[in-house]
Amino acid sequence: MCAVDTDVGTTVTPASYRRLRRATDTLRAELVVRLVGEVGLRAAEIARVRPADVGHYDRDGTDHYFVAVPDDDGGTDRRAYLPPDVEHDLRQFARANDVDDGERLVPVSPRRVQMLVAETGERAADRTGDERFRSVSSRTLRQFFARRLLAEEGVDPHVVATVGGWGSLERVERFLPDLDRADVAAAFERTSLVEGADGPSADGPTVGSRFDAAFERIRAAADALSTASTRGGVERRTCERLVDGEPYAVAWIGQQRGDAVGVAAQAGAGAVELDGVSPEDGAVGAALSTDEVRTTDDVQSDPAFGAWRDHADATGYRAAAVVPVGDGESTDSVLGVGTVAPVTDRERALLSDLGRRIGQAITVVEQRKLLLADTVVELTFESGDQGSFFAGLSAEHDCTLTLDGVVPGEDGALVYFVTLSGAGAEQVLSWATDRAAVDDARLVRDYGDESLLELVVSGPDVATTLVDHGATVGEMDATAGTERVVGQVSAETDVRQLVATVTDAFPDTELVTKRERDRPAETPTAFRASLRDSLTEKQSAVLQAAFHAGYFEWPRGSTAEELADAIGITSPTLHNHLRRAQQKLLTAFFTDDQRPGDPESPWAED
CATH class of the missing domain: 1.10.443.10 (Intergrase catalytic core)
Structure with a gap:
């Protein structure tokens, strides 16, 4: 293979x-x-x-x-x-x-x-x-x-x-390896779908028509995610695709709003009466708190699905599932489906995967909206909580750390590029790599009084929590145990819920300022927004990481292998994303109105 x-x-x-x-x-x-x-x-x-x-x-x-x-x-x-x-x-x-x-x-x-x-x-x-x-x-x-x-x-x-x-x-x-037609054909020959092949015996498992139908509905819902441009569009199209045929009678997406869960989108037979359900109770609460799919074979007899009973009785379904919707880091929504027959283990796995895909799609459209929004909400947090990684680091070494940039890394970690002053780089790196919150750490540049460090952080930190919940962190500094983080979120963000999430995780933290900021219609801003929209998430992450790690400097601050290792990809993959990103950057910068022969061109003929 x-x-x-x-x-x-x-x-x-x-x-x-x-x-x-x-x-x-x-x-x-x-x-x-x-x-x-x-x-x-x-x-x-x-x-x-x-x-x-x-x-x-x-x-x-x-x-x-x-x-x-x-x-x-x-x-x-x-x-x-x-x-x-x-x-x-x-x-x-x-x-x-x-x-x-x-x-x-x-x-x-x-x-x-x-x-x-x-x-x-x-x-x-x-x-x-x-x-x-x-x-x-x-x-x-x-x-x-x-x-x-x-x-x-x-x-x-x-x-x-x-x-x-x-x-x-x-x-x-x-x-996972790339598959060719021979691999696919061999896989199907092991099933009952190919006549004459050595598939499972008559007494063994077969592919049921109900699972086939569920697979088709879930695949259709996943395929529709890429065409949605808003959170509402993602939620609505998911529900519509799921009920566009058997086996699902109803589908809905509920979002946590303060102390309740409200229905954000729904499709199928009848309306879903779930407003007011506590995110701490029943199957919905269990899915939100454990990030695991919850199912029942009988809604009427299962107390965890008590809120579903009237609706199930009116629309004729018996079994149900609640699926956590999140991007792998945070979960604030659930997908609910009602069906006649019990949900199988294989179907449960597919629904779980769909929930993650929905969460990722929502994160993408929310970040795009933040990049293009005319108005954003800027939040400034100050934390003395030593459970926040950068606050703890600065307290331990009585030093100052200033954020240069942050990009996504492997396994949900974030790759931070920070300038260190007031402490030795080796001392800080040795301490940091001994912490469970840090996957990797290295010195990028030593400037004498200051050092540029690369820290791959997967553990708790105020800045990481904000990024996990859709914010863009523009500033972060930590000095002698006090961490200040400035993040921006879209105007539609539930700021109260976000602040509660941060302060629950880090009690010695407070929101010190909240203000709306208008983004001026400046050419550089429009240029960056347009470029970010054209780059894929991976291309953007690689380009930012290369910039902050000194890859474009001479001599280089980091090699391609070091960059690839920090982000969690192979060196050829990094070069591929980097070249494509550079091509888009140069294409956006060198517009068609400046070519050899133009009056503004340095190559104009004399």
Whole structure:
């Protein structure tokens, strides 16, 4: 299905991974490489794992092993699958080094774990003469872990997302191999749809007509998302497509508005009476709080679906589902569907994926509206809450951090470019990489009294919370424990709800100013808005990251490999997005009214 390439770089392959393992010089380094490349653990997780976290599971006489991945609070984040030979090496390492069950296997900082991987890559490059090994990192090994399971082993993407801690299918989609007609034909030959093929037996599972119908409705709803230009359009078209045929009798989208959930869009038989439902009660509340799909086979007997009973009785459906609608970071809406037959597990997975797609589509149109709006609401927050990452960092080191730029990164993280003053860069980087909130950190430029740092932050921060809820953060600075963040939201945003979200997460935080600002009709503003609208989300993120990381400076502040690693993409993909973005930027700047021969052109003929 996919060729095994021996190229190294930001993409590790089975052949290069074997050479990398052979380059390890200690048992600890080899164990670290295997825990990342074969178990999918992050650097911070490896630094917390203990022998006691490993558990045994017997399934029909076959031994399996799992590691309960510790989170930052001492609980369990997830259970990662531990291949038997890795489990054997882990136990052997623990015995050889007298590591007790309750002690950390690798008692070093997450930054040191990252350095062990990088040092192994350096040795592999020296040993093989292949310079591309020098770009291997813990992030690229996790990508190898996902690609190998998906492309080589054929593991279900749901399983890969779960054991690897990606949380959703969207975050592993980029690791899936491209399919040709032979792959598709082979897949369908394993079903009952192809006559004469070796599909499932008569006693085995078959593709039911109801699931086929549900699949078609959900696919139609997903396809319609790209054509909507407003939030209302996204919600309305989703509902209309879902009920345009069997099996759904009704579809609606409810949005949290303060202490209630109101119906924002609906389609199907009759009106949905759900206004006034608390977001903390019943199936709707459960979907909002847990970010998981809730279903019932019988609305009339299920107390969690009590608000649905009159409507279900009037329109004739019996089963129902409530689907969280969010972009992977925040959830403030739900999708509800009513149907005659129970919702299957496969259908439930499709609905969950649709909910994420709706959330992402809403985020895109809201951000576009913010970029093009004549009036925006500017909010300024001040926080002394040490639970906010930048406030805590500035307090710990009595320093000042000033935001240069922020772009989206891998797994929902944000890549911050910040100027540091008042503290040493290495000291701050060492502290930051030891925090669970930070996936990666590096020095971009040292200017003497100041330094430019790149911090990949996935943990809690006031600025991150604002971005997760659709705001654009234009300013952020943190000094000696006090963080100030200035964000802009569209005029239609529920500011009260946004402020409550921020202050609930960070109690020692207050909104100090709120004001409406008119965007003047200036040519630079119009130019930037037009350009941003023409760039894809990925092209914009890559272009911004390259700019803030000094990629266009001479000498370069960052290499393409470093940029790709921070964002979570391969180097060829980064170059592709960057070149396309540059082409659009240059096309927008060099308009058709200035060509060689024009009076304003420097190339005009004398």
